[in-house]
Amino acid sequence: MTLGNTFKTSIKGLLTHKSRSILTILGIVIGITAIMLVMAVSRGAKDLILSQIQGLGSQTIIVRAGREPEGPSDFASIFTTSLKDREVQALKNPAFVRGVLAVAPNVIGSGTALYGSETKNASLLGTTTDILQALEIQPRYGAFFSEADVAAHSSVAVLGSEVKEELFGDSDAVGETIKFYDRNFKVIGVFDNIGQIGAFDIDTNIIVPVTTANQYLLGNNHYTVIMVRVESEAVIERAADDIRQTLRELHGITDPDKDDFFVATQADLAERVGTITGILSALLLSVAAISLVVGGIGIMNIMLVSVTERTREIGLRKAVGATTGDILRQFLFESVLLTSVGGVIGISLGAVLSLLASVILTRFLEVNWGFAFPITGALLGFGVSALVGLIFGIYPARQASRKSPIEALRYE
Amino acid sequence: MINNSEILLRIRGLEKIYSDDGGTETPALRGVSFDIRKGEFLAIMGPSGSGKSTLLHILGFLDRPSGGSYIFENKEMNSYNNDELAQLRNKKFGFIFQAFNLLARSSVMENVKLPLAYADVPEAKQTPIAMKAIDAVGLSHRVYHESSKLSGGEKQRVAIARALVNDPEVIFADEPTGNLDSKSGGQVMEFIDKLHNQGHTIILITHETYTAEYAERIIKLKDGLIESDEKVSSRHHAEFKK
Known part of the structure; x- marks a missing residue:
């Protein structure tokens, strides 16, 4: 029998039992939908995180105190005092680190900010004027504090847009005095909406001179993060190596x-995000894969029932000339067709659901969650669904094809 | 043209033993030998359990014998593999079963086309060939009816059309009138007789004498052995018609 004819016969066989066919492919539909959803969502999440990391720019290096945590339980490793003024000065020295434009030492913390009756939990960022160059930012209103302010441990603050909004609403903030960490700060500038830059969300920060923060607010003499701005993207890896070299020598x-x-660059962070989202989606995909196996077993079960039920048909087909191969192909086509149709439905459903998810996330989480139809996911889903039909269809199809024509005809 | 002297098939000492799961062996055929000439109309009769269906299945390449030899068109059946037997069934044989064995949810046309599809007849040629066969059994007005909705007699005529659509050498009819009333049964036998007159070899299994009398020769089986093998002296239905 020609393949075209076998194909038609298979379609006819499936249409004869419409509702059963539909119920049978549900497992595959769910599995493929899950795969599509996982791929679309993890890609959306990755894009979102990457877009935040990219806010860091390709010329900024982050130097963090403490060893890189090796796991969630290794958190203590970041509480060290390894970065102090000595280190900042060393990194500023072009003899040690080549191609450096700015070195901004920072401390971070969090506390309650008060203005009149308004309160806001805000993050503290203690820094120097170099941060403007390191992150390429400028206040929208007023001004940033000066090097003199840093030197004088002045109690001046620049507000992130969200902090300003919460404390002052629409009224002017510059010139007003707020209370932060139980200390009065004069607001001298306000940032516009900036969004996430690397690990920082400037919008939720109150930015004060690092000296003020260390002396009056935190009681420290070390830094959490040093941000280093280099001349160009081309020298960033060399600069990162120089920094490592310098700090190692300094610390013996x-x-x-x-x-x-x-020490991390944007490329390092992006790579790490890629690894993490990769692990996560592999995990989720393996769950989806299990549902496909379950779906496949369902297909096999129904195909076996179908083969038994159609024993007489098989006998007749053999009597009028169907070869073993003809019957094998007919039933294999049926199962592959079933799962492929399930795959196509799953792909469409998955695409619709992930589009819906991106719309909802964008609207309610106010993040820029992009939607892109995952073509690789669709092709993979289709391939996998057809493969499931092939794998789980072989056994029933073999059972069908090996029936002796006379046994099959006699079957009641 | 029919050559009466040409031997179409020859069986010698044909045996078939069925064994069940417990290892008990039941002989269905215990050494049967005869020849069938090309164009002959043979009826095989016998009480149930006499081995007549088993014999027909082996002659029709649906089953293999346990012993003895079966030579069809000068070639031993056992020299063919299963797929070659399937192809020979398709090209050389047509089957009419007592239970009709149509594809219930398919139309008359689709049922009749079935052997053509397995013979790899091009799609475009299948419909006219099948139409001719449907015409021959007088069902032109039922071409696209679902076969399950036809009467018993009509169903058997669809089966006849299916059996003759590949223009086979031999048509095997296994109790073709067993599920029919006498009127439709008579009609079905007339069609089979017509096929014989057109040159097809007919091998008919029946336990009804009036059906067997359409044949030119009757072999009676009993307990897996030939009891008698006689020419029919009074083919009265056929003679009467002529």
Whole structure:
């Protein structure tokens, strides 16, 4: 029998039992929908995180105190005092680190900010004027504090847009005095909506001179993060290596595994995000894969029932000339057709659901969650669904094709 | 043209033993030998359990014998593999079963086309060929009816059309009138007789004498052995018609 004819016969066979066929493919539909959804959502999440990391720019290096945490339980490793003024000065020295434009030491914290009766939980960012160059930002209203303010441990603050909004609403903030960490600060500037830059969300921060923060608010003499701006993208890796080299020499470290700091560029962070989302989606995909296996077993079960039920038909087909191969192909086509149709439905459903998810996330989480129809996911889903039909269809199809014509005809 | 002297098939000492799961062996055929000439109309009769269906299945390549030899068109059946037997069934044989064995949800046309599809007849040629066969059994007005909605007699005529659509050498009819009333049964036998007159070899299984009398020769089986093998002296239905 020609393949075209076999194909038609298979379609006819499936249409004869419409509702059963539809119920049978539900498992595959769910599995493929899940795969599509996982792929679309994890891609959306990855894009979102990457877009935040990219806010860091390709010329900024982050130097963090403490060894890179090796896991969630290794959190203590970041509480170290390894980055102090000595380190900042070393990084500023072009003899040690080449191609540096600005070095901004920072401390972070969080506390309650008060203005009149308004309160807001805000993040603290203690920094220097170099942060403007390191992150390429400028206040929208008023001005940033000066180097003199840093030197004088002045109690001046620049507000992120969200903090300003909460405390002052629409009225002017510049010139007013707020209370933060129980200390009065004069507001001298306000940032516009900036959004996430690397790990920082400037919008929720109150930015004060690092000296003020360390002396009056935190009681520290070390820094959490040093941001280093380099001349160009081309020199960033060299600069990162120089920084590692300099800090190791400064700290007498010979074994890189014992580093008490870690250095990351945008590319490093992006790579890490890729790894994490990759692991997550692999995990989710394996769950979806299980549902496909379950769906496949369902297909096999129904195909076996169908083969038994159609024993007489098989006998007749053999009597009028169907070969073993003809029957095998007919039933294999049926199961592949079933799962492929399930795959197509799953792909469409998955696409619709992930579009819906992106709309909802964008609207309610106010994040820019993009939707892109995952073509690779669709092709993969279709391929996998057809493959499931093939794998789980072989056994029933073999059972059908091996029936002796006379046994099949005699079957009651 | 029919050559009466040409031997179409020859069986010698044909045996068939069925064994069940417990290992008990039941002989259905215990050494049967005869020849069938090309164009012959043979009826095989016998009480139930005499082995007549088993014999027909083996002659029709639907089953293999346990012993003995079966030579069809000068070639031993056992020299063919299962797929070759399937192809020979398709090209050389047509089957009419007592239970009709139509594809219930398919139309008359689709049922009759079935052997053509397995013979790899091009799609475009299938419909006219099938139409001719449907015409021959007088069902032109039922071409696209679902076969399950036809009467018993009509169903058997669809089966006849299906059996003759590939213009086979031999048509096997296994109790073709067993599920029919005498009127439709008579009609079906007339069609089979017509096929014989057109040169097809007919091998008919029946336990009804009036049906067997359409044949030129009757072999009676009993307990897996030939009891008698006689020419029919009074083919009265056929003679009467002529």
